[in-house]
Amino acid sequence: MNEQLPVDIERLEQFEAGLNLAHLERSAIPPQVLGYGEISAVLAIGDDGLAYKRMPMFLSEAEIEGYRRAFARYIEALTEAGLTVAPSRLVQLKQRCGAHHVLYLVQRRLPGDAIGNRRVQTADADGAGRLLESALREIAKVARYNQCQAGAWALGIDGQISNWAIMGEAMDAPSALCYFDITTPLVRRAGVEQLNAELFLRSAPSFLRWALRRFFLQDVLDRYYDLRRIVIDLIANLHKEGRPDLIPSWIERANRFFAEQPFPIEPLQRREIDAYYREDAFIWRFYLAARRIDRKLHRWRGRTYPYLLPGKIRR
Known part of the structure; x- marks a missing residue:
């Protein structure tokens, strides 16, 4: 984690103070949306060359401190495992959004064509296959x-x-990759999650939280520690990227790759890839629709809704 990223905190405070959560273009300093995650948004604010991921799910200083510890340990462990992690800085703002403390994850802004899914969307089969194998090597670490x-x-x-993110590549060689989606620090000590997973239920509508906590939360967390499910998720998202034509070759490459590893996985099948994506896409469509209803309920009650919601997402 690089704490030396040159963040103009005063200007970030000004941006947050003038942020229009429902209509970003009406903000005092209109941002450019670089991307939406399932929970937060990544923004460009001016021409400082930085990307800002907005996280307003904290209700206390103690929660922020706990998150900082898990975040630092995650980056440390990823680095110990041999991954290259994007230099990052956490910035806490003095002002709040309603009852919520606001934290920003700040990173260097990446060129669009350096981001893996952008490359996959236009790559030929060989180039996309080499990128997959590069990602599998990192996951294997x-x-x-x-x-x-x-x-x-x-x-x-x-x-x-x-x-x-693709850092460097040769025509017939694997790409060197950098991992940059580190907002959810997935690290366990003696089987105990170091992240307070309740934080990521905060963005869920209150009328859904109990069901998500009881029936989905543990399963969603577990999938990111399960090598086979990680790879299924990776390949299934070719549907989302508009490249289902690559799925057969990616399954073949992944099965061949893991057959040569000291931790082989059961061979992947096309039907489970497609079934996984149908279920996952349905869940996230439903979740986003519920969040939009929750935003309306907040407005009707005169309460601040602290999150930025994406428009229609192609799935």
Whole structure:
């Protein structure tokens, strides 16, 4: 984690004070949306070359401190595992958004064509296949780390191709990748999650939280520690990126790759890839629709809704 990123905190405070959460273009300092996650948004604010991921789900200083500890340990462990992690800085603002403290994750802004999913969208089969194998090599580093640390530490990772940046490549060689989606620090010590997972239920509508906590939360967390499910999720998202034509070759490459590893996985099948994506896409469409209803309920009650919601997402 690089604490030396040159963040103009006073200007960031001004941006937050003038932020129109419902209509970004009407903000005092209109941002450019670089991307939406399922919970937060990544913004460009002016021409400082930085990307700002807005996280307003904290209700106390103690929660922020706990998150900082998990975040720092996650980056440390990823680095120990051999991954290159994007230099990052956490910035807490003095002002609040309603009852919520606001934290920003700040990173260098990446060129659009360096982000994995942008490259996949236009790549030929060979180029896309080399990118997959580069991602699998990085994911395998996490699996090896977990194997070595068994009983002590465990790392989870969201291996979707959209979470990797291409740092350098040769025509016929694997790409060097940098992992930059580190907002959810998935690290366990002696089987205990170091992240307070309740933080990520805050963005869920109150009328759904109990069900998500009881039926989905643990399963969603567990999937990022399960090597096979990480790879299924990675390949299934080719549907979202508009490249289902690559799925057969990616399944073949992934099965061949893991057959040569000391931790082989059961061979992947096309039907489970498609079934996984149908279920996942339905869940996230439903979740986003529920959040939009929750935003309306907040407005009717005269309460501040602290999150930025995306428009229609193609799935």
